[in-house]
Amino acid sequence: MAQATIKERKSLSAWLSQEKVFRLIPFIMVEATFLLLLAVPFILTIYISLLKWRANRPFEQAYFHGLLNYVRVLTTEDFWWALGRTFYFAGTAVLLELLFGFLLAMLAYRQFRGRRIYITIFLVPMMVVPVVGGYNFSMIYIDSGPLNQILSPITEAMGINPRIRWLSHPIAAQWAIILADVWQWTSLTFLIFLSGFAALPQQLTNAARVLGANRWQIFWKIHFPLLKPAIMIAVIIRSMEALKLFDLSVLLTFGGPGTSTETIAFFLWRQVWQFNKYSFGAAASILLLFMFGALIFYGIYLLVRERSIVEEESMR
Amino acid sequence: MKRIFLATMILMGITIFVASTAMAAMMVHPGKTVEERAINGAKAYIKKHNLKNPTQTMLLISLFKNSQPKYLREWKKLTGVTMKTIQYGYTDIPAKIMAEAVAKTGQYDVINHFPYVIPDAVGAGTLQPLDAYMAKGKPDFTGIDSGLLAQQTYKGKTYWFILDGDHIALFLRSDIMKAAAKDYKAKFGKEPGCPDTMAEWEQMAKYFHTKKGETRWGMKFDQPLYGAQAYRSINFSYRHFPAYMGGLLFDKNMKPTINSPNGIRAIKEFTSIVKYMPPDVQGWGTPQLYPHWGSGRAFSFMSFPSAMGYANRNPKSKISGKQLACPVPAVKGASGKMVRRAPQAAGTGYMVNSHGKHPELAYYFIQWFTGPTKGDEAIADPAGFWDPMRASNLTNKAVLDKHTEPFVKMTMKNAKNAISLLMIEGNYEYFNVLDKNMAQVMQGNISAAQAAKNVEKGWNRITDDIGRKEQIAAWRASVASGAYIDKFAPTN
């Protein structure tokens, strides 16, 4: 018996001397912080979402309500409208951002005079504080403002009234928001694609060239497939952000005219901060978390699959 | 035995009566005026609680950041109380108030906002009832019309002191009417002037609506003249719509009245005049509407009353001195009678945070500042945005100088018809349902009848969510207070 204890003690001290326990400490701390930062608000939100609580009543009067808030959210027509609108904005904006970012990066990745200046200029919009950007756009979009002035030769030629009511026509306002988002975030996709282009192995291009491929073939058969991970990254990062579109619809149109630019984030803001429907808002945000989460995880799954192919090759 | 008892009782009664009146007299702070009593009340409070350098904070609408400080400095000189301010845009303040309800920080002592935050804030327990302090300070509200005054109370208690007669009014272009007078008379049999009804306003809008480049009444129009402009965007429509309803929005049992012939008529009238308005109007708030009015591109403007002063004083204005101020035109309301209703579309006032450290001290400030003397001084303040609201304004030279006599006369007349916006919990959500449906009608997506149905459904849903019983009680109380002038139909 005594022997066993000694043995135990010995192994314990051995274990201690291996410092495994100390090595674990940083992880424990990291995980604890992680839990605190993520889990606590998350659990709180779930808790609130199960209550019947409007802020126009003291919290002490809140009571459990089951899943009724979720039912309420799912049966609120405006929730679905806002969600649909958000997907429409995000989808269109991200698509355009990808397209423009890609084209710009394609132009800028080759060496040429003044390349740095161009790149810096392209990156400026991203560094503008959203509020400032939104404010600038509200000036640009005035119907006698600079944008319509610039467009007037085109619009007049097409027989459209050159005073496009960017912020007050229901459809134009949607495009005003999409275009402002595109202006602001094309920089980011540009940056992602630029580094994607820069990371393309020159030798692969050379190999294709020497095998007789023309520029177009090199682009479609070599560059484009190799840029897929960059494209996926851009899609995921931008979609995550674009689905949260809020600033622009507050700053430019405040959701209007009518509800034509009311995004889901705006809808939520209104439900919580204007209508004081805290628990309704909590339920809606949990639902959105799961919806968007599923989308994003699917995106990341695609990305990882795409990535592994390229990574394996470069490891070799 | 019996007589002795009786005499004792009488004696005691007299003693109690004398003592109680004396005590009551003692409880009221000394001072001849509302302001003096407020100052003395504050001093007494400071002394009683032995406060050193008392400091309080006001949650202030940022629009008043230039005009408010002067009065805060004065308050400090008079009482030694430092009143700091924290400023937010008016759209942000309701959320701050609700956050305070949860956090109970006591960070603000005085809250400056519109009356329709009261129901939610009271529900959440953030506002201090002022009645006990009023007993000591004896504020004076004479000369304030009942529709405005009723907004100060909610469910029978007082929470808010008004300092802004911000009920909507109609402005017309006097210069154009003068030029067109003959022509107009030939057509309509009377000279153009303040319209009696909404229908007449629309008729005028149609008549005066002029395309760019036309020459009419000897005037060449280098820019279009829109027949009308008004608030028709989300967050604003609801402030004007009650003028068109001409009656209560709910019956005694909180059943919406909008889905009725009268409601549908109101929606139609509210939306049909939009065709004479600038096409952007659905996206416009004050920052767009005021300059547009000042630029002379509209014939008429239904607005907050400050539009007139803006267009007279703004150096860029092209219509200075060319405005006629009119009360809100009448509609044929639910009762079948013609009624004029001028909703108090904004209207700032002052409240006391119940979580503050010294709510009573905060109260004395608002009594002082909104009182007849100080209040009128603020209303006359060239830097301020407080609009006339008290009968005394009609004779106050400074007020007349700032606002012009015709305007003050008109707005005081209009004030007789002033009504509150919906004073029940969740009002913002009720408002939003209305706004959204009006937008749908104006965009041609749904009919007025459909909108009426949607609003009814949406409002019922909110009422059920908040609690029908509580809402009915609050609604009845607010109707009883005279906030909407109209009362429930006796048949109900």
Add this chain to the structure above:
Amino acid sequence: MASITLQKLVKKFGETVTAVAGVDLDVSDGEFMVVVGPSGCGKTTTLNMISGFEEPTSGTMLIGDRVVNHLEPGDRGLGMVFQDLALFPHMTVFENIAFGLRVDKTADTEVKERVSKVATTMKISHLLTKKPAQCSGGEAQRVALARTIITEPQVLLMDEPLSSLDAKLRIEMRTELKRLHEELKSTFVYVTHDQAEAMTMADRIMVMESGYVQQIDTPLGIYRKPTNQFVGTFFGQPTMNIIPGRIENSGSSNFVSEQFELGIAPDSVPGSALGKDINLGVRSENVTIGDEGASGEVRLIEPLGDETLVFFSCGNEDFLVAKVDAEREFSPGDNIRFSFQPGGMHFFDAESGGRLE
């Protein structure tokens, strides 16, 4: 006809870097030309100019009779194997090999036919459905070769194609490449910095240093008659012994260095070497250890199996090395005498390093 002619080919990067400083080279049709030299000497740059990835600063390049200076790489009728193989990671082995045909819009059936034929030659038929990442180093090497030769280029350029392989595989592949060269009968230009590779594979070798051509000759020519001290020391294992000194001619010839004096046959000394500072170069196999000559002390033994390297010192700590029969036994500390075989001495100008003859 797919000869390659380079005339005064120069490549400068910016103002300061001259990567290739005037190369003249004739590679005849079907020849196996190896370009060799230390790292940074301009081999890749030269090859890149031939392939068309770099534009020459000046000079002319011909493939056959055609000036190709301004032709696209794909139009020069050449194939290239890259140092890192540059297989397309996202395509299967089949598609990699087929790429050169696909871009020409070759019919599907023909593609299949030719790919399977090449795959058979390169012994990679079993890999066709795999991705490059799933191939071993040697397999990937063959895939890269297959991709290159499927278009039957007249000229095959290879930039250190074997450098990523391990030693054994490298030697196997050398033979493979030689065989391929025999079969294809196309012109090979093969870049390496490995002198052994150059010696074993080349018909002729071009040696470069710092952008300049040092010597163009057959492997044996280069080994036996290095044109300067650089070439002499670059080829051969172990490195040629270099001993600074002078030839004194007082009756019989005497090589006098700081460390030792050694009599040498007068007729093996070129006249131009007399009386000046020279570097005497002697390969280890030309050093005789025997009973006569200068004396030295054995310091290190390196048996190679059939032969043994004997490192010895004489006078100072600069070792000389001799290659002797494995039968002969030496141990460190042994005192020995050594001499140089008459035909095995190279005389280099001490200043210019040039060969004295």
